Amino acid sequence: MTAIARTPLEAWIGARIGLARGERxxxxxxxxxxxxxLNATLAHVWQHSAFYQERLGGRALPRLARLEEIATLQFTSAxxxxQDAMRLLCISQSEVARVVTLGTSGTTGDPKRLFFSGADLEATIDFFHHGMSTLVRTGERVLILLPGDRPDSVGDLLRRGLARLGAEGIVHGPVIDxxxxxxxxxxxxxxxxxxxxVQVLALARHPEGAVLGPGTLRSVLLSTDYVPRSIVTAIETAWGCQVFQHYGMTEMGFGGGVECAARQGYHLREADLLLEVIDPISGRPASHGRNGEVVVTTLARRAMPLIRYRTGDRAAWIDEPCPCGTMLRRLAWVQGRHQEARRLADGVRLEMHTLDEALFALAGVIDYQAVLTCGKDxxxxxxRLYAYQDDQRLRSRAAAALALVPAIRAATANERFQVDPIDVELRSSSILPAAKRMIGDRRTNASPLRK
Ligand SMILES: [Zn+2]
Incomplete structure (x- = not known):
């Protein structure tokens, strides 16, 4: 058995923090x-951001003696x-290289705006360069199914990072057909x-995708949304390739962390970002190994540094050392977002990722919609499942898989909850670019069952 290559992020971070060559x-x-x-970032925002001046108290420059003291600082929220993008900005608008506006998800009001300087974007390209070396070799070609039309968009930054690796990134954009x-x-x-x-799954399960066969693709990197295990398994089974996960968001400067060859959790951009996992109710650090909310602080951002930004993502630290042998920390796979769980009438939490694992595991499913409604009973x-081909058995297999989801089993037992007969809708070619998926909720606000 060959040894698992150590994450390239370790040597990269070592170089970034000024270690001598060969020093571990x-x-x-x-x-x-x-x-x-962190102290330099606090000084930067204290001087240049009206928002953080107010948050940190305007009289004296805040200075932490230990990293753990970060817990004394207030969170920054979505x-x-x-509401305060301009007051979070720390540089003049003429120095801003890119503004990213993140659309609203329907009910949440104003869009989020994030500002990046040229140096901020350069740090992201540098991360993509080193992070991608885990799964791409010099001379290889990478099809980028992320937005990349504009200069400095995520697809464009990735293409430039790959070029430094001697690999060719071809920006295709999100899958439309x-x-x-x-x-x-x-x-x-x-x-x-x-x-x-979900888009790569739709390729792998497409009749023409299935014939690609093992050996055509060597690796796949899934990004942007959290990644259900069932999707990883389905893609690996269809194409016989290795599937890696990237964890990031625009707030992190697009990139946050990437799996090493062990593929058992992410190593993070620890020279640029400090991550915490907190109990979302108490705000205190989550117990080790327990799921909590990921909180991120930027350590080198110039345009719009973020102090303890609550991401809403659910994940846990992994205590055991990584099989790749690095000393870097490991974050377990993100399991969706806190807000997307729905509380059912009897208090049971129904989580999107449990539906994902049950439904994407079924051969033929390329996407689905789940909606909660409320009737007299x-x-x-x-x-509603989306598939390329209709198959009567898909309905019964989906019903059986859902019945095994613990939250559904518990809720069904009280007879005030039921799963309606499964609907299947055929998709011939065109699929919509995937937005963040969530369980729809059409129970009325007045309903006492809502909470
Ligand atoms: Zn590792």
């Missing part, structure tokens, strides 16, 4: 550097980003795909 990164050196960067994308995969003879989980879960 240690937890102590990294923590000391992170503390210095609402703050929506799987048949067209599959032709591009064959036409460019690509070795690697980078895309949104109690709550209903309505599920």
């Amino acid at each position: 990164l240690s937890a102590g050196r990294l923590a000391a550097w992170q503390l210095a960067q 609402t703050d980003l929506r 799987p048949a067209v994308t599959l032709r591009a995969i064959r036409g460019h003879a690509v070795h690697c795909l980078v895309g949104i989980p 109690g709550e209903h879960l309505r599920v």
Whole structure:
């Protein structure tokens, strides 16, 4: 058995914090550097951001003696980003290289705006360069199924990072028609795909995607949305390739962390970002190994640094050392977002990722919608599956899989909850670019069952 290659992020972070060649990164050196960067960031925002001046108290420059003291600082929320973007900005507008506006998800009001300087974007390209070396070799071609039309968009930054690796990134954009994308995969003879989980699944399960067969693609990187295990398994089974996960968001500067060859959790951009996992109710650090909410502080951002930004993502630290042998921390796979769980009438939490694992595991499913409704007889879960081919058995297999989801089993037992007969809708070619998926809720606000 060959040894698992150590994550390239360790050597990269070592170089970033100024270690001599051949010197090994240690937890102590990294923590000391992170503390210095954190204090420099606090000084930067204290001087230049009206928002943080107010938050941190305007009289004296805040200075932490230990990294753990970060817990004494207030959180920054998504609402703050929506309402106070200009007061979070730390540089003049003429120095801003890119503004990203993140659309609203329907009910949440104003869009979020994020500002980046040229140096901020350069740090992201640098991360993509080193992070991608885990799964892409010099001379390989990568089809990028992420937005990349504009200069400095995520697809463009990834293409530039790959170029530094001697690999060719071809920006294709999100999948609109799987048949067209599959032709591009064959036409460019690509070795690697980078895309949104549900979209890549729709390629792998497409009749033309299935014939790609093992050996055509060497690796796939799933990004943008959290990644259900069932989707990883389905893609690996269809194409016989290795599937890696990237964790990031625009607020992190697009990139946050990426799996190493062990593929058992993410290693993070620890020179640029400090992550915490907190109990979302108490705000205190989550117990080790327990799921909590990911909170991120930027350590080198110039335009719009974020202090303890609550991401809403659910994940846990992994205590055991990574099989790749690095000293870097490991974050377990993100399991969706806190807000997207729905509380059923009897208090049971129904989580999107449990539906994902049950439904994407079924051969033929390329996407689905789940909606909660409320009738006289109690709550209903309505599920519509999307597939390329109709198959009567799919309905019964989906019903059986849902019945095994613990929250559904518990809720069904009280007879005030039922899963409606499964609906299947055929998708011939065109699929919509995947927005963040969530369980729809059409129970009325007045309903006492809502809470
Ligand atoms: Zn590792």
